[in-house]
Every structure is written in C-alpha cells, then in structure tokens.
Amino acid sequence: MRVGVLTGGGDCPGLNAVIRAIVRKGVQEYGYEFTGFRDGWHGPLEGDTVPLDIPAVRGILPRGGTILGSSRTNPLKAENGVRRVKDNLAKYEVDALIAIGGEDTLGVATALSDEYGVPCVGVPKTIDNDLAATDYTFGFDTAVNIATEAIDRLHTTAESHMRVLVVEVMGRHAGWIALHSGLAGGANAILIPEQRFDLDQVCAWVESRFKIRYAPIVVVAEGAMPKDGDMVLKDQTLDSFGHVRLSGVGEWLAKEIERRTGKEARTTVLGHVQRGGTPSAFDRWLATRFGLHAIDAVRDQDWGKMVALRGTEIVRVPLRDATTQLKTVDPRLYTEAGVFFG
Amino acid sequence: MRVGVLTGGGDCPGLNAVIRAIVRKGVQEYGYEFTGFRDGWHGPLEGDTVPLDIPAVRGILPRGGTILGSSRTNPLKAENGVRRVKDNLAKYEVDALIAIGGEDTLGVATALSDEYGVPCVGVPKTIDNDLAATDYTFGFDTAVNIATEAIDRLHTTAESHMRVLVVEVMGRHAGWIALHSGLAGGANAILIPEQRFDLDQVCAWVESRFKIRYAPIVVVAEGAMPKDGDMVLKDQTLDSFGHVRLSGVGEWLAKEIERRTGKEARTTVLGHVQRGGTPSAFDRWLATRFGLHAIDAVRDQDWGKMVALRGTEIVRVPLRDATTQLKTVDPRLYTEAGVFFG
Amino acid sequence: MRVGVLTGGGDCPGLNAVIRAIVRKGVQEYGYEFTGFRDGWHGPLEGDTVPLDIPAVRGILPRGGTILGSSRTNPLKAENGVRRVKDNLAKYEVDALIAIGGEDTLGVATALSDEYGVPCVGVPKTIDNDLAATDYTFGFDTAVNIATEAIDRLHTTAESHMRVLVVEVMGRHAGWIALHSGLAGGANAILIPEQRFDLDQVCAWVESRFKIRYAPIVVVAEGAMPKDGDMVLKDQTLDSFGHVRLSGVGEWLAKEIERRTGKEARTTVLGHVQRGGTPSAFDRWLATRFGLHAIDAVRDQDWGKMVALRGTEIVRVPLRDATTQLKTVDPRLYTEAGVFFG
C-alpha cells in the first residue's frame, strides 16, 4: 500500500506532527510506503512530489509550518482537474490519499471521494477552530496561547499610560480565538463576528474601567463588525468569500473609541505570529493523535471519513458532514463571558 | 446570601482564576457576598478568614498559586471537627461553601454535604488530571506544557553528548502528565504508574535509538515502577497513602540503564516547577468557566454537586461519584503511544 | 532624608525593578523615606503623589509597566513650571529626586539640577537602547527577545507558503532592536533608520532567497526609510520631533516588494507587545542594579548624575552629557551583519 499525504490552506502549528504520526505508524505498524504531495492539491494536480519516509519526518514534531508546503490550489476548478489528479495518483502508484486541511482542502477530498471514487481520508485543520464536527482543531490552542501572552504584556502598557489597548486577533467568521484569549487574558471587552457590536456599549465598558483607575483592553476578532450606521461604508471591502468585512477593524475601533471617549487608544494587530512557530503541548498531542487515527482509517479502508475530537476520544465522521457546517460561538458562551466586560 | 470559598491540597495553576470568576459573577450578577477561608479546611475549622470581594480578586487571573492559601487539614479527623466547621459557618453567617480541591478536599465536602447537611459545591483540582468525572482538570495543561518545554530542551543536550536523559515528571497514581508530555516532547520511552515497566524493554528502546545515531529521552512518572525483581527493596518507601513507591525512580532508572547498556545516563527531576507560575490559556479558560458554573450551582442550591468538563461543556456531577474513582491512563492510549518508543 | 521617585516617557519592562531596588536599599540601608510622584513630571508639577514604601514595592519585580504611572508632561513648558515643582518638593518635604526616563524626562532633570539647583539623580530608560552614555538600557533585551520569538514563529509561515514576511519592529531613530532581533532571528534583510535602504537591493536579497527554495524574512525598524525616489511623498508624515517619516514602512515595503518581485508579501507590525510584560532576566538584573546605584548616588549627594552600564560595571556619568547624544548603530556593525542578508 502506498499512501499520499498533502497539506492545504493556511499553515497551522501541528501540521508536521500529523505528518510524522501518519508516517511513523504507517511504516512501522502497517508496512506502508508514502508519497508526499507538495503544496496542497497542487501536488496531485501537477504531479509534484517529495520523498516521505521515516528520516524525512525526524525532528519535525516541534516545528511549525509544514514540510510538504501548502497552497490554495483547487483541482475542481482546474481544467481536467479530477482527471489529472487521478492520473498522477496512478502514475505514482498511490492507493489512498490523506488530505490535511480546512473547509476548502477537505471539500475537494469530499468531492473526490464521494463523487469520483478516489480513496480519501481527511484530517481537519483550522486555526480558527470553526469546524463543526470536532471539539477542537490543532493550532487553535497555540494561537490562543500566543494571543493571551500578548494581552498579558499589553495590560502593563495600558495601565502605565492609562490608555485603551485594542488587540485584533484572528477569526474571520468565528470568534473562538477572541473569546478564549480574551477570557484568558482578562480583557474588558471581547468582540466577535457572530454578534455585531454596539459602539456605545463598547465605549461604556471602556469608561467604566477608567472610573476605577484601570485601563481597558478590548479584544476584537478580525471579522467583528459594528451595528449598522457605525461604520463608514468606504472602509468596507469584500473578502475572498464575497462577504463584506472591515479592513482593519482594530484600527477603526481605536479611532472611534478615542473620538467618542476622549481617551488615548492604540491598536495591536497580532497577525501571522498567531499561526507560526512551535505548537503547544496540547496541539502536538492532538495533531499526533489525529495522524495516528488517520492512518488507521486508511488501514480500515474507511474512505470519505475525517478524524475528529469528541471529549478525549478520537472518532471518525463523514467528510461530507464535516466540511459543510461552520462552528460559531454559542451565544450562551458569549453571554457567560460578559460578566467580565467593563 | 454569603458564600464561603476555600482551596485545599497541592497548589495548581488556575486556582486564582476560579476564585476570581466565582466572586465576579457572584457579586455582579447575584449580589452575593463572600468570605474567604484560609488554608483549605483549616479555615472553616479554626475560623480563619480573609476578606473576599472584587478588589481582592483584581489582577489574580494570570497568577499561579492561591490567594486563599492551602493545606491538607481534614476536619473529619479533627476533634469535634464537623461541629467546629458548622459553628464557624454560622459565626461568619456563611450560607454555602464552595470547596476547590482534589480527592481529599472534595471528600470532606462530600461528607459535609451528604451526611451533615452543609450546603457545599465542589470544583475539581488535580494537576495529575486523575479525576474520573471530568475530561480535564485545570493545571494539567500548564504542567504538560512546562514538562514538554523541558523535554524539548533536553533533546539537544542528549544529542550533543549521545547520552540517555531520563526526565521524571509528576504523577503518583496516574501517568497523564508523562503520557502527554512524552508524546508532545517526542520521548523515546514513556513509563507510567498504570503499567509496571520491563527494564530490558526500556534498555532495548534506548539501544535502538543509539543505533541510528540519536540519543534517547525517557519520560518517567514519579509513580512508575519496574516489574518484580528489577528493584532493590531497600530503595522503596511508603508514601502517605501507604503504597509502596520508589524514592526517586528517575535516578534509579538512569543508574540501571547506565549499568546495563554502558551508555551515560542523566536524570532531571522537574518537581515543583510543574505546578507553579502563570496558568496556560487553556487552564485559565477552564478554571474561569468552572468558577462561573460553580456559583451558578450555588444560585440553584444544587448542593453536593461538582462542576466538570465534558467535551466543551461544563456539567454538574454528584460530588460522591466524582471523588471515589481515579481516572488512570487507558491501556489503549498507552499502546497507541508505543509506536514512538525506541 | 526623603527621596522622590518618578518614571516618565514610554513604559518599559524593568521600571518596577528600578523602583523596588531604590526603595529596598534606601529604606533598609540608609533609613530614607520615599514619596512616589505619579505620571512622570506631572507628579511634582501638580503635587500628585502616591505612598512609596517597602510594602508598596512587594511583588513588583517581575511586572512590566510602572506602579508610578507615566506621562510626557514637561514642567519646563508649563507656566511657572519650575516654581511649581520646587514648591511641591518643599510641600512634600522631598530632599532629592530620582527621575527614571529617557531623553525628555532626563532632559528636565538635567535642567532642574544644573540650572535650578534641584538635587536630581537620573536613571536612563529607553527601550530603543539609543542613549550614548550607557552600553545597554533595560527593556531593550526584553524587546529583542519578544521580536526574536516573533521572527522564529514567522519563519515557518514564510516557508510553508513561500511568502515574503516583513516584520516591523520599534526604533524611530536607531536600529538596535531591528539589528539584534534580525540577527538573532536569522532575518534575510535588516533595515535601520541609520542607513536609507535601496529597494532594488532588498528585492535582490528577497529573490536570492527564493532561488534556493527558502522564503525570506525582512526586519525593518519603524524609522527606516528608502533612498530618494523610492517613496511616494503623500505617504510621509511628520513625527513629533518634526522629522519626516513613513507612516507604516512595513506595509509600504511589503506592497513594493510584492509589486516588484511578484512574490506574495505580508507584514506584521509588532507594536506595543514589544514594550510590555515581564522583563527578561537580564533586564531585571540591569534595572535592579541601576536602582541600587541610583540610591547610592543620592546618599553621596552626587547630583546631576546618571547611572550607566559600562561592560559589567555600573558607573555614574553627568546627566548633561548623557541626554544630548543619540547612540545610533555603528556602520561597522551593520556591515558585519550583512553577511547574513540574501
């Protein structure tokens, strides 16, 4: 048996841990051989491969990024894409494919598996933690730790200068990173894409903090938006999914808070540092277990499935279900967090 | 309503986050007042209290330890212990008690609640993660992160000198910290209390690592024990629970490995650094949510219950069930990890 | 003897360590009393004070920011500023003043000491490390560590996506943070305010990196500027010192690199996270020693002096000399670093 492996979409701490676990168990326990496809679906589409064996995965557990490279290439949108993928799998004698990626990457795996008979197994990856079928995805815990450490640091600057500090974290469609890091970092307001925020309310929280001689931290997900009327339309852009979004909600928010409350406000946009570097212990553990269970699914020829975390167990779910539903922040959780606002 | 709060047993990152969440929600949403009892059950037993209000919990979220202090005092073993506790609760007009602690501390809460009618709610705390009723306890993730970072560091020393490095981590009765940090740190052997280890097998793993010109890391839980015959009896001591245990299994193991394989071996005992200092983001989040749900249980007068994590939900379970069952490492999980040994 | 203490300018990890050392040694060894002035020179100007004794400095060693608060208030520019300061010192019976701050804060101390006979001692503080009289200032090492850790993280994202990552770090007039973190982080180009950069050269470095299948990291100080002609004038603004500077050189650079090389480029602006949070061990050590030596200077009535680091020794230098000369990056050092570019 020869198994192909690819990683697609944005990079995420833990990808290498998944790859290592797949290869270690596949070679040692099942005697499989592996082919690495380079840069996501670009690899099978163009026949771009790298050797993938035990020496290739040595020492990669603690490293961020992916040794296989990544891209957003979609073979379903390429001319004769499915045929070229199938031809290349045949050419490299690849009997099964493990695709590690998010909504887009796994969407392709779903189609190839369900509609075109390509034997695929999926491993979910989204740093935003917004996939419905799994309790957590790897990379998320690392991102939350990095954002929390940044918020810890910003508190002292806020206090020393009695300024508002706005921290923009990742999260276009779901506010998980904002919610978790905001709670862990002791933020005085958390703004998420799931609930349009009321600028007057935000300013009220800010001012109540100053009244007790403390300085507020506002954590805002990049996809958060104010209620109608608060936003100047020309600041809006369309993102790659065609949704309207603010360009730089953090900057905009700091300016508005400053204008309305008269308090100095500053923004920090954490950006790419949230998704790079060595994974947290939790993410290494989760990614490793995902890898071990993905290769078990291959052994079981359980095609069209994705591994997922439920409680402390790794389970398999249909790829089709997994990739069609966004997991957004439950309003009850957001309300629960509200006790710390202001 | 006046609510008493105490923390018992070994300290654990996240205790302060629980206390803060209880007080913030209790005061702001329910209008409760609070009394802090000092040093676990010593507080209600001796009437030793500290003020506990919103200013008292400011800034404590990121801090390790507990502002209330801790001890292993057991009022059930003290003369007239139950009576003295009840008298002190009456004296301080405390209507309900939230006990944050492990097996022992919550065992007292169970007895007081079930047998003596003291209105108690429990919050589980064990850095070893060995409580059956909850998926995770706070503090565990921090400990695993610290141990993993230490293992990361030790790899480079092992490689540079081609030595065996034995890392002894916490875990008297359960090997969760060893298993998680060993997997996350890429250890070449993980030894846990749940399964007596075979020294010949450990030495075989060690030697197979040297054969490919790499140096091995062995992670051993403090409560791990070799199979019969491997251990010199005079090295054994009885722990406080009356169980036989090795004093310093890490040191012993390094000496034995050195003697049998002829390779230099060194031990690092991580000790107390694993349980101190600022909690990880996950532990702050979990501890905060435990606190919020504990005060909700008080509001619901749901006595004799403990908050627990199930998947991503906080639930309530009977204190009695929670404190009587140790959660040990599932043999399947340990077998799963074995692919990385050697 | 009663000694006043104030902290001015931007906050910086280590300020609290200085304050603590001053108070501990002043009280314990010399029997002094202390008055804390709030928010830099605002404190003596307006008579705004806080108690400053041993309990007040407990536990502050590892904390970022300043318990005294800070501001950029300049009493020399306030109406009757000098008189009001002198009146308040008399009112609070303050016999000597220790000013902890940068060019501006210490400039005031110099004038008060040299021209108006106010007994002042200075402690240098600049996160940018750009004060000529001292080898290092506290806060700088922390900032460099934070920036280096961010660069470490960004490498994996750059490699996974074969993108250029531009990291904008602090440094308006001097490139010390860029130089040190760029070297420590293995950057492929480092751009500093002391030397206008050649965009063609930067693009050449970027492209040479891609040629060997690696992705480049470009570290740019916020005050770095391209050579004439490379910059669109309307992007320029005047900073508070009246100098022309780019607003957002990092963003601008990424766009230009993308336009010229056709490679995807992204920017991360580290911003305030570089100056907040717990100080590194080096900064705690340096700040503590600065504090101990500052109170010794008070005891010696050695007014108009500033403590400074020379090698491993703390020395005293005239405040006047210290605050008039910017320490910029030596061209030889920059050339030395050039071996790693490209």
Next chain:
Amino acid sequence: MRVGVLTGGGDCPGLNAVIRAIVRKGVQEYGYEFTGFRDGWHGPLEGDTVPLDIPAVRGILPRGGTILGSSRTNPLKAENGVRRVKDNLAKYEVDALIAIGGEDTLGVATALSDEYGVPCVGVPKTIDNDLAATDYTFGFDTAVNIATEAIDRLHTTAESHMRVLVVEVMGRHAGWIALHSGLAGGANAILIPEQRFDLDQVCAWVESRFKIRYAPIVVVAEGAMPKDGDMVLKDQTLDSFGHVRLSGVGEWLAKEIERRTGKEARTTVLGHVQRGGTPSAFDRWLATRFGLHAIDAVRDQDWGKMVALRGTEIVRVPLRDATTQLKTVDPRLYTEAGVFFG
C-alpha cells in the same frame, strides 16, 4: 584555505550559532572551505569528520546543542596525541583550526598553538560565565532566563503552602547563574561557591520572611558549601577536579533548614534543562558575533588568540591568558545583592 571547526566540553545554547556564523562568513566573504571535526578533540585525534558547508548550517541558529557533537577527549593525554592530531589535520588538508569550548578544550588549543605550531583560534564557551577574559559567554543568558522563570514559578507554590523552596542551579566554581537568577527572580537568599555560607544566617533569612507572612526562596549554586562544622563529611565527594564538593547541596540544605526552623522545605534541582534548548536572543547575538570575529582572526592568521566580549565590542585576547584564570563573583557584587536577602 581549509578550516577545521570543533566544539568541546558540555553543550551550551549558542554553539550552533557560532558554527553557522563561521561558515557563512568564511565561505561567502573569504572563499574558505570547512571540515567539521566530530565530538571535540576526539575528531582531530581519530580523524572523525563531518561535512561542513552552507547547507549544513541552515536552520541551526535557533537550535541548542551542537551539530558537531562534543566530548571531553584530551589529545594531550592520549598516546602520541599531538602527532595524531597533526597527522589528521594534514590528511584532511586543514590549514587552521577553530576550537569552541571551555577551559579544557581551549587549554588544548593553547598548547597546540603555542607549543606545537598548530594554527588555532579559540571561541570561549562556558555556561557558568566563569572565564576571566570575557565580560560574558554565550549560553549564560539562556541559563539565567530558564532559572529565573523557574524561580518565578516556584514563588507561587512557596506562598500557597508557606514552604521554603530551595532551588539548586548550575555553578561549580562560580556563582554567576545563582547570583543573576536569584536577583532576577527575587530570591530571599543566594548562596554561591565563592563564599561559604553560614547556615544560621540562612535560617535567619528564612524566618524573617515568614514573619511578614511570605514564603522564602533560597537559590543555591551546586558548588556552594557551608562553613566548617555544618556539613556531614560522609556527604562529601571529590569532583573530577579533585575538589571536595557536596553531593546535592540543595537537598542537604532543605533538610537542614527544615530541621532547624521547623518549616517545611522542598528542593528543585534544575539540572540539564538550564543548558539545553533554543538560545536567548542575547546568546544568539553574542555567539554569532563570536563566530564572525573568529573567522576574521583566521583570515588575519592571528593564531593563539581567543575572541572575547568587552562592553559591546568583540576583541581578541591571547588564548594562554584566557584559559588560566577563573572569573569568580566579585565580593562587592555579592554584598550589593545582600539587600534583598531575608
């Protein structure tokens, strides 16, 4: 020109950064070729080499340990050692040798250079920072950061349980790590090899801390010793230098403090975690600069010299002077730190 490079003695964060800088500058600017000798002086003695070129040093900057391996082999003590080294240098056509190491490794380089005409340049390495000729050695800052972080963590455990925590850090002959991490971590006593400690004094410090309801941290260098009479002789051993030393001064101290003060005391021995893993930004910077200047010394044929840090400058000093004098903690520095004891 072909240059040999070796690393000897205990591993130390920054070794790889030195190697990388030597090779990058040597190849790119001077057109040199390199031979890596494996495991310190074992390499030239036995003719054990590894390829050393630009691809070999890629990605090693942030990694601890040494890609060349290390050992304590001393060719001066081997039969025909000098001749074998010279023969192997001739065999591999190595024209010059850069030795990176401590007292022992550089002592060999001194003899080879001064007495046997082997063209050698030295780079100092000692994690203990105890070499007289240089202000700092790389690795030291990393060790101090790790020890300080551990002390930070232990504070919260000490406070929560009102226990004495003894932290044993590295430093056989010099107390630099103890002094710096103790000061940076806010220890209540620091014990160093340079000054025999008085156990009564230590207990007095411990008790004064409890009197104000705080718990003490005692930092002790592994080579620290009590005054005569305090120590049971059978606990003593001879170290490899023939000096009497305590085996486990930390454990011994905790027991004695417990016995004398009646307070619970615990020990943490940091051990090898202090010397492994990724170097701090300062150490990467210093190590990189040492490497750049070492290859410059080779180009200048300035044999028998060692690079060293003086203030912020890298200078060259005679190897002979550098390796014969231990840099111990100046008593004035130790006295200065004493203000924080108790």
